[in-house]
Amino acid sequence: MAAQPSAPSPAPVRGNPRLPLLALGAAAFGIGTTEFVIMGLLPQVAGDLHVTIPQAGLLVTGYALSVTFGSPFLAVATARMDRRRALLVLMGVFILGNLMCALAPSYWLLMGARVLTALCHGAFFGLGAVVASALVLPGRKAQAIAMMFAGLTLANVLGVPAGTALGEAMGWRSPFFVVVGIGIAAALALAAFLPRTIEVPPMNLKREAKSLGSPQVMFAMAMSIVSSASLFSVFTYITPILQNVTGISTQGVTMMLLLFGVGLTCGNFLGGWLADWRLMPSVIGIIAVIIPLLASFALTSHAVVPAALTLFVWGVLAFALIAPLQSRVVSEAAKAPNLASTLNQGAFNFGNAIGAWAGGLALTAGLPYADLPFMGATIATAGLALAIASYALDLKTQREASADAAPAAGRP
Template identity: 50%
Template sequence: MPLSLLMLALSAFAIGTTEFVIMGLLPNVAADLGVSIPGAGWLVTGYALGVAIGAPFMAMVTAKLPRKAALVALMVIFIIGNLLCALASDYNVLMFARIVTALCHGAFFGIGSVVAAGLVAPNRRASAVAMMFTGLTLANVLGVPMGTALGQYAGWRSTFFAVTVIGVISLIGLLRFLPVKHDEEKLDMRAELAALKGAGIWLSLSMTVMFSASVFALFTYVAPLLGEVTGVTPRGVTWTLLLIGLGLTLGNVIGGKLADRNMALTLIGAFIVMAVVSTVLTWTSVALIPTEITLFLWATAAFAAVPALQVNVMTFGKAAPNLISTLNIGAFNVGNALGAWVGGSVIANGFGLTAVPLAAAVLAVIALLLTLITFRQSATVELAAATN
């Protein structure tokens, strides 16, 4: 396997870790900076909005650059942003630093997936892209619990220092091993923008938004839920995050196999299970073992939808492959921001932490309704051709 591909995976690991680890550190950050839990939750929202807004913007800014140069520039932004997070003197500086870090996220994955596919033979392109995104999966399995443990032991800033170091290693690896190609096709942004027509693309992106909103309404506040309702210790939170990461990984594998058989039923089934399990967590969250089981099932169901969502969007966005991959990352993060805001609003309005899973269930139901509408529309000539 090319070392350049491993460097892309390491970069994805670093980016995924810095995005998700804030959930495990939320109580620590809130206490240190003197803000409420919902206030700290806005750090998740701010990052997500930074990705959503920055993804198409950075894609256009880097459109004329060679892909290696674009990836290197984006990784430099990532390093600067994480260093600012580690050195942030107050909440406002930390929010600014999170947004700076987020700017590189969507464009890096969009451009990186194209580069990964070009590093191997044509019959191995899907595997190469999957290898890059394995870094994102490992960020949930290893990066988040390890980063949470480090932050609880040595302070939350130490986690961002550690991610900065990983970013520097990734940058060196990209500079050293990523080849320069002189025959790259230049991105025709006007052609790609013109291709973003049809209900299928926008319905699919909306499904991604609502799926991610459901996940992050709960995931953003899982640490305070575990600590204040379930009575889990800080060390126990780390182990629970590891369990959730394992569920996410298992769900990703299962979802990929199921989506190959029937994409529509996979999405419908995943959203139904997410809604049911999230509702159940409202009652099981008061006891340790039922909570752990419920969260594992929830994580498995959630990431079972991810491969199908990705394939679904790419199916409808065939005419705009470069832009649609970046927009889908943006859609995930719009959902992240929406979910974090919904969960924080539930808490801030006095409904309590146990109401957060119920809010996540409602968002999963909305995602389910959008899915039913999308595939019902596939009876039309345009959508039927895209989904067959």
């Protein structure tokens, strides 16, 4: 199990935490929708703003890079605010950014609006994870984080398909107007249900920076990067894999992606439960199963039913890692969790970018689509090595603590 932080965990707030967690989940739903819905609208955006589709694709890259490198600065900018007010300010940035996206008259103004919107992404999820864990008893912290991240998984299952359909029917700007409405509703829910006092350590930049130097925090962020890289080295190219290798239609791809999204949602809650049970053994076990599963996808991708089953299980396992890794960072940086939690969101997005780049590089070098899952499995092997090393350090720390405690216990 994870080594316990030296400082006691903050006491949970009084009252039922379900409503504030649902409010955090609603905000996560809006943020997830605005991040991914653009992918289904690229041809419309390109045509309306007179750019090429690859140029429109940079709107996705710009968003991810803004999450990775910009969110920590927004987290620092809100450092002196109480955590409730900081979350509301971040939602304000989110609402403004999406309104600018909906009204942007040119490509570069849309890019700027996307970058602005992304600034609140990592900061909100990072701070939201800290707040969610403070709302509940110690044995349910990862499940609380998973409840918030459920909004992100539901965005993939419901928000993105609905937003894409709306964009096709009423123009690409319409989904952004709807997301503005979702953001306003989420902000009102946060204002109504978040406790006035949340026992979270205030951000102290010196203490926060020191927490980042913890070996276990660095291990957790490295695992976040590698797990995301493993996922996106394959998933970025899942449509051509399904069309060219599995041989299914465009409509069939949509159904397969919906099945994958359902798997993500199931995995999110499974990961929260496993992390509260046994965090690091669960992480090790999940990655150990992902490796052969991805390798087998090179074979199962040649037939519809085996491919569908593999995609569903892969979705479950891939997102079962999110809550444990986020919870690990919050736990190991317990004295100063705010910046570390935000940076871990950047780590996930950095892994997304690395995985997509690595997969594209392999395909350009001539690797067949059918063999791309082997790359994902290889990257996941590196993640397994990191997880085992982190757990071994946990066990070493526990043995040393027990050895130090034994002589003290024997003293009269």
